[in-house]
Amino acid sequence: MASVKEIDALLPQTQCGECDYPGCLPYAEALAQGTATINKCPPGGVDTVKALGALLNVDPAPYLEEALTNTRAPSVAVIREAECIGCTKCIKACPVDAIIGSGKLMHAVLDHECTGCGLCVAPCPVDCIEMVNLPNVNYDKDLARKRFNAKQTRLLREEHKQQQAYREKRQLALKADKTQDMQAKQDYIQQALARVKAKRNHE
Numbered sequence: 133m134a135s136v137k138e139i140d141a142l143l144p145q146t147q148c149g150e151c152d153y154p155g156c157l158p159y160a161e162a163l164a165q166g167t168a169t170i171n172k173c174p175p176g177g178v179d180t181v182k183a184l185g186a187l188l189n190v191d192p193a194p195y196l197e198e199a200l201t202n203t204r205a206p207s208v209a210v211i212r213e214a215e216c217i218g219c220t221k222c223i224k225a226c227p228v229d230a231i232i233g234s235g236k237l238m239h240a241v242l243d244h245e246c247t248g249c250g251l252c253v254a255p256c257p258v259d260c261i262e263m264v265n266l267p268n269v270n271y272d273k274d275l276a277r278k279r280f281n282a283k284q285t286r287l288l289r290e291e292h293k294q295q296q297a298y299r300e301k302r303q304l305a306l307k308a309d310k311t312q313d314m315q316a317k318q319d320y321i322q323q324a325l326a327r328v329k330a331k332r333n334h335e
Contacts, residue, residue, distance in 0.1 A: 134187045136164045142183045144175045144269070145276040147227035148249035150204070155227070155280065163188065171195035175248070177203030206266040207248035209241045215260035222252035222261060228279040247276050 140160035151172035153159040162168035163184065170184040170192065181199040185192030209231070211222070218236040223229075230246040233239030248271075253261050 134164065136160050138187060139163050139184065140277075142176075142180060142187060143173060144180065144247070145273045145280065146175045146247040146249045147276070147280050148175060148247070148251065150174045156277070169195065171199045171202075174202045174204040175206075206269045207250070207263040208243055208246045208266055208270060209248070209250070209252050210262055210264050211239055211241055212260040212262070213238050213240070215258055217258055217260075219257060221255040221257065225251045225255045227251060227283065228276050229283050230279075243270060245271060245276070245279065247271050 136157070137160075140157050143156040143160060145156050147155045149155065151159045151168075151174075153162060153168070153172075159168060159172060163170065170188065170190055171181050173180050178196055178199045181192050181195050184190070185195075209222075211231075216233075216238045218233060218238060220233070220235050220239070222239060223231045223233060227249060228245060228247055230242045231239055231252060232242065248263065248266070250263050253263065
C-alpha cells in the first residue's frame with residue numbers, strides 16, 4: 133500500500149485547492165484512505181492521473197477523458213505594477229510566499245517560486261493580477277512543498293501567539309475585575325461601619 137508521502141510526491145504542489153482539498157497533502161491523505169479519486173488535480177492533468185493510477189493500482193483509463201478536459205496549463209501570476217495599491221491581500225493569499233512587498237508599496241511575484249495556483253487573483257481589490265500560461269512548469273515541486281509547510285508553520289505560530297496574548301489580556305481583565313470587586317466590598321464594609329459608628333454617636 134502506497135504511503136501518503138509517496139502519493140504527495142506525485143502531486144504538483146500548487147496548493148491551489150482545485151481538488152476540493154485545502155492543499156496537496158490533504159488530497160494525498162484522502163487518496164491513501166481511498167476516499168478520493170485520482171482525477172481531482174487539474175494542474176497535474178493526465179500525467180498525474182496516470183502516475184497515481186500506477187502507484188495506487190487503479191486503472192486510470194476511466195478518468196483520462198475527464199482529466200484531459202480539466203487539465204490546467206502551467207501558469208504564473210503577474211502583477212500589473214502601475215495598478216498595485218500595496219494592500220498585501222495577495223501576499224496573505226499566496227500559499228508558498230511567492231509574492232514580496234509590504235503595505236502601501238508595490239508588490240512583485242517571484243516567477244521561479246510561483247506555483248500558478250491563482251489564489252492571489254480573487255482577493256485583489258483592484259484586479260491587477262492576472263495568470264499567464266507557461267509552456268512548462270517553472271517552479272521546483274520539492275521547494276514549493278517546503279515553502280508551503282514553512283508558511284503553515286509560521287501561521288500556526290502567529291495564531292498561537294495571538295491566542296496567548298488574548299489569554300493574557302483576559303487574565304489581566306479578570307484580575308482587574310476581582311480587584312475592583314474586592315475594593316467595592318471593602319468600601320461597602322467601611323461605609324456600613326461608618327453608619328453604625330455614626331448611629332452610636334447620636335445615641
